[in-house]
Amino acid sequence: MNEHTNDRVPFGFWVYLMSDCVLFAALFATYAVLRGETFGGPSGAELFSLPFVLAETIILLVSSATIGLAMLAAHHKKKKEVIILLLATFALGCAFLAMEVSEFAQFVREGHGWQQSAFLSSFFTLVGTHGLHIFLGSLWMLVLLFHLLYKGLTPGTRSKLMCLTLFWHFLDIVWIFIFTFVYLFALL
Amino acid sequence: MRTDYHNTPHARAESAYGSIHSYIFGFLFSILCTGLAFGLVQWDLVTHHEILPHGMLILVILVLAIAQLMAQLIFFLHLGKGSQSGWNATVLAFAVLIVVIVVGGSLWIMSNLTHTSVEEMYIGGVISPSTQAD
Numbered sequence: 001m002n003e004h005t006n007d008r009v010p011f012g013f014w015v016y017l018m019s020d021c022v023l024f025a026a027l028f029a030t031y032a033v034l035r036g037e038t039f040g041g042p043s044g045a046e047l048f049s050l051p052f053v054l055a056e057t058i059i060l061l062v063s064s065a066t067i068g069l070a071m072l073a074a075h076h077k078k079k080k081e082v083i084i085l086l087l088a089t090f091a092l093g094c095a096f097l098a099m100e101v102s103e104f105a106q107f108v109r110e111g112h113g114w115q116q117s118a119f120l121s122s123f124f125t126l127v128g129t130h131g132l133h134i135f136l137g138s139l140w141m142l143v144l145l146f147h148l149l150y151k152g153l154t155p156g157t158r159s160k161l162m163c164l165t166l167f168w169h170f171l172d173i174v175w176i177f178i179f180t181f182v183y184l185f186a187l188l
Numbered sequence: 189m190r191t192d193y194h195n196t197p198h199a200r201a202e203s204a205y206g207s208i209h210s211y212i213f214g215f216l217f218s219i220l221c222t223g224l225a226f227g228l229v230q231w232d233l234v235t236h237h238e239i240l241p242h243g244m245l246i247l248v249i250l251v252l253a254i255a256q257l258m259a260q261l262i263f264f265l266h267l268g269k270g271s272q273s274g275w276n277a278t279v280l281a282f283a284v285l286i287v288v289i290v291v292g293g294s295l296w297i298m299s300n301l302t303h304t305s306v307e308e309m310y311i312g313g314v315i316s317p318s319t320q321a322d
Contacts, residue, residue: 007270011276025287025291029294029295061218065264172264173261176256185249188245
């Protein structure tokens with residue numbers, strides 16, 4: 001594979017990420033408009049537990065760093081290191097998902113599901129869409145791990161890892177804004 | 189960077205992937221921003237909204253989020269490095285423009301709309317201010 005295609009793949013992926021950014025913008029706008037419409041149900045301030053969300057944020061931040069280091073290790077052709085760091089990222093991604101699902105399950109159990117108010121509908125859509133991205137990213141990571149084990153560090157797997165790294169960093173950036181606009185702003 | 193070395197494919201790739209230092213710095217900076225924003229909001233709750241004026245606190249938290257965004261774009265995504273950086277930045281700028289229009293526009297239009305429709309209902313006698321419990 002020549003240098004040209006190696007450069008074009010991440011660029012095409014970057015264009016996809018920016019269009020995903022627009023998708024999240026629409027969901028953020030919906031949430032911002034509907035956040036006050038609680039229809040007699042609980043508001044964000046009554047529902048959210050800030051220390052729990054801080055733990056989620058830190059898990060995602062650490063996973064963003066570990067996948068960046070995996071990319072760096074791939075650049076230095078250290079296959080074993082790449083696999084260990086990707087496994088760590090995968091574990092952190094799963095931990096994040098588990099925390100998010102348990103948060104959602106708790107809300108639904110208490111009767112505050114997405115059908116209760118416009119605020120909760122938009123909350124579940126926004127945070128759930130981010131969670132779905134994390135879920136798909138984790139699946140992608142698993143597939144890439146098998147690729148790495150069987151094919152090794154080829155230009156093909158490196159380019160896939162590059163895209164996954166961009167994707168994961170992007171999801172961390174989206175989470176910063178969810179943490180700020182959804183969780184922190186609800187408690188102000 | 190040394191200019192003679194800078195244009196080799198290897199050096200270009202190196203700068204596009206960043207270094208371990210850039211990741212450590214980006215990570216610590218992000219932790220700091222997150223912790224600071226969290227601490228401010230927690231402290232605000234404990235002291236019953238007395239640490240800073242409300243608008244000031246919102247501004248500080250916004251600045252922290254944007255600082256973290258910039259740090260991650262530079263130290264994690266290595267924006268501005270690599271051979272396609274001009275195009276990457278162009279696409280990013282376009283996305284930011286759309287985001288500002290979608291989010292800003294929605295908030296602006298919807299706040300106007302809520303304002304007008306509630307006022308019309310008051311005038312028409314459908315509701316009175318006292319029935320607007322929330």
